[in-house]
Amino acid sequence: MTITAFVAVATLLTMGAISPGPAVLMSARTGVTEGMRTGFFLAMGIGIGAVFWAALALSGLAALFRIAPALLWAFKIAGGVYLVWMGIQMWRSAARPLPDSTGQPPRSAWSAFRLGVITQLSNPKPAVVLSAIFIGTVPPGTPLWVLAALLSFLFFVETLWNTIVARLFSLPATRRAYIGAKSTMDRTFGGFLALLGAKIAAT
Structure with a gap:
């Protein structure tokens, strides 16, 4: 693979990473509700999830989906249902007060990382796109070293982008705006996430 071809693939991977979806939505909400630290570990989990889908794509996942379309259908249903469930939980907890920003983050680093992985794996669309x-x-x-470099770049760009999103939404001005309209914004986040899940499951 030439340098030009590598840059072209890296550009496409970057465009995929920054496109709106469940991962970006979860990064935004985590940043505003739990801060930059938690958002960073969430972003790392999202990056690992993306690498998992990419590795499967490189190993011939597209061919497998063509041979056994029911497998893709099962992935979509399971992932979509999970996202809908998360959206409902956000909606139901909208009236709860925001945790005190001066205390420990309500979610541990491992819990945030795990949530990022699950959020990314619940959406099989990246596997098809990749x-x-x-x-x-x-x-x-x-x-193999070129493939490893591509996977490393994908992890980097997914983690970086979702960390940036979490950081932007963790800024004091954003947080103050969120506190002033928490119920409405949580229901908006939850509604969008549930709609994304329903769309994934139905397409």
């Missing part, structure tokens, strides 16, 4: 990217740009016989 398969299309790799099939069209990564030729057969590409050295």
Whole structure:
């Protein structure tokens, strides 16, 4: 693979990372409710989840989905239901007060990391998108070190972008605006997440 081709793949991976979806939505809400630290570990989990989907895509996941479309359907149903469940939980907890920002984060680093992984894995769309990217740009016989470099870049860009989102939403001005309209904003976050889950399950 030439340097030009590598940059082209990296650009496509970056565009996929910054596109709106459940991961970005979860990063925004985590940043505003639990702060930058928790958002960073969530972002790392999202990055690992993306690498998992990418590794499966490189191993021929697209072909497997074509041979056994019921498998993709099962992934979509399971992931979509989980996202809908998370959205409902956000909606139901909208009236609860925001945790004290001067205390310990309500979610541990491991819990945030795990939530990021689960959020990313609950959406099988990245697997399909990554398969299309790799099939069209990564030729057969590409050295393993190049594939490892692509996966490392994907982890970096997914983690960086979602950390940036969490940071922007953890700023004092954003947090003050959120506190002033917590119930409405939590129901908005939850509603969007549930709609995304329903869309994933239905398409």
